[in-house]
Amino acid sequence: MSSRYFKNKFSDFDGNSGVQVDKNRVCGLVEEYVSAILANTNDSRQDHRGDLYVGDAGIAYMFYRIHKSPVLKDKIPGALNLAQQYIERARNNARHYAKRSDERCAFLCGNAGIYAVSAAISHESGNQSQYQKDLDCFSAGFAACKPINFNKYGSDEVLVGRAGFLSGVYWLQKTLPATPFTSDQILEICESMIQSGIEYSHRNTSTLPLMYEYHNSEYLGAAHGVCAIYHMLLNSSWFDNIQSGAAPKHLNLIKDSIDGFLAYQDSEGNFPITLDNTREKRLVHWCHGAPGAVYLLAKSYLVFKDEKYLRACKLAADLVWRKGLLLKGPGICHGVAGNGYVFLLLHQLTQDPKYLYRAIKFMEFLSDPEFRQNARTPDRPFSLYEGIAGTVCFLADLLEPEKAAFPFMEVY
Numbered sequence: 525m526s527s528r529y530f531k532n533k534f535s536d537f538d539g540n541s542g543v544q545v546d547k548n549r550v551c552g553l554v555e556e557y558v559s560a561i562l563a564n565t566n567d568s569r570q571d572h573r574g575d576l577y578v579g580d581a582g583i584a585y586m587f588y589r590i591h592k593s594p595v596l597k598d599k600i601p602g603a604l605n606l607a608q609q610y611i612e613r614a615r616n617n618a619r620h621y622a623k624r625s626d627e628r629c630a631f632l633c634g635n636a637g638i639y640a641v642s643a644a645i646s647h648e649s650g651n652q653s654q655y656q657k658d659l660d661c662f663s664a665g666f667a668a669c670k671p672i673n674f675n676k677y678g679s680d681e682v683l684v685g686r687a688g689f690l691s692g693v694y695w696l697q698k699t700l701p702a703t704p705f706t707s708d709q710i711l712e713i714c715e716s717m718i719q720s721g722i723e724y725s726h727r728n729t730s731t732l733p734l735m736y737e738y739h740n741s742e743y744l745g746a747a748h749g750v751c752a753i754y755h756m757l758l759n760s761s762w763f764d765n766i767q768s769g770a771a772p773k774h775l776n777l778i779k780d781s782i783d784g785f786l787a788y789q790d791s792e793g794n795f796p797i798t799l800d801n802t803r804e805k806r807l808v809h810w811c812h813g814a815p816g817a818v819y820l821l822a823k824s825y826l827v828f829k830d831e832k833y834l835r836a837c838k839l840a841a842d843l844v845w846r847k848g849l850l851l852k853g854p855g856i857c858h859g860v861a862g863n864g865y866v867f868l869l870l871h872q873l874t875q876d877p878k879y880l881y882r883a884i885k886f887m888e889f890l891s892d893p894e895f896r897q898n899a900r901t902p903d904r905p906f907s908l909y910e911g912i913a914g915t916v917c918f919l920a921d922l923l924e925p926e927k928a929a930f931p932f933m934e935v936y
Contacts, residue, residue, distance in 0.1 A: 574617025582908025629665030631688030678738030746816025793839035856914035
């Protein structure tokens with residue numbers, strides 16, 4: 525066991541046997557985790573955060589995800605009602621912060637994420653009045669994050685900036701039956717991201733044509749960094765028709781930036797935390813490092829059809845297999861479940877059963893005595909990103925690997 529991860533004692537896939545998910549084992553873990561979440565977060569007298577990252581909206585999302593699972597829906601009766609209870613508490617929190625304009629487009633750590641999940645839950649439960657209110661509140665984010673520098677700490681990353689808001693837009697576009705937003709609305713935000721990246725890169729003579737900062741650091745990873753920003757640009761309608769020969773707007777800027785980022789991948793498959801200190805420690809987390817980079821690289825492969833991005837994904841996945849059983853716990857931001865998602869994505873990309881096998885082994889490690897005795901307890905142990913609510917989402921996706929998606933990081 526190193527200072528950051530458990531030694532992976534599993535044998536890798538040998539190709540000689542079939543790969544099958546043990547649904548009973550997965551459901552047993554889900555039931556265990558949900559019981560713990562309800563026992564520790566269902567007291568309305570407690571001081572609750574409302575956001576997706578570590579608050580009630582994240583737990584509401586987990587229950588919504590359970591409700592939408594054909595297998596888990598019957599295992600956890602009343603999941604939709606529980607989703608409604610948690611999202612109502614989250615909305616009360618959102619109203620408390622309504623006067624802050626930057627909250628309107630903060631997705632993982634702000635009001636936009638609360639209202640996006642609330643819209644999905646309201647629609648699913650047939651509450652049309654609340655659904656429309658939720659969409660209206662979420663849509664206020666379009667105007668709020670259009671100015672280039674609406675947030676003094678950094679306006680483009682995924683937790684509180686434009687990339688996060690766009691991730692919510694794309695998720696709602698995919699989740700709701702009717703498209704609630706126009707292409708023009710979305711591309712206005714993309715234009716602001718492009719202009720912001722150009723201005724920062726020119727001002728700081730960056731090696732990347734599109735560069736950004738958050739709290740005075742030039743992050744590269746999925747949280748705070750360029751990975752999620754470039755990813756959300758690739759998800760825009762600019763790239764819908766690229767295979768037909770249409771030239772997307774800002775194609776060279778975006779692709780050159782992605783290729784510049786890819787040049788920082790080391791021989792192990794990992795990436796630096798920041799651009800301004802490439803010799804620093806390298807983490808194997810979704811938030812910083814290869815496990816978060818794979819979503820950008822996979823999307824780049826699907827858009828540009830260049831094998832170098834797939835090779836980079838495979839190199840990153842091999843690193844996660846060796847060093848991804850993290851001491852930090854079971855969560856998706858910096859934990860075992862988040863790293864397990866890497867293999868579900870690679871399985872979708874390649875159809876290689878090796879990756880589904882690896883995802884299953886990461887699931888099995890969650891109940892290993894060594895992990896349960898020695899893994900650290902996160903600050904918010906029942907939350908979506910730090911805790912076991914996110915782990916439940918990984919387990920739900922393991923039951924339907926062909927549909928798996930890391931929360932709000934849409935690739936397909």
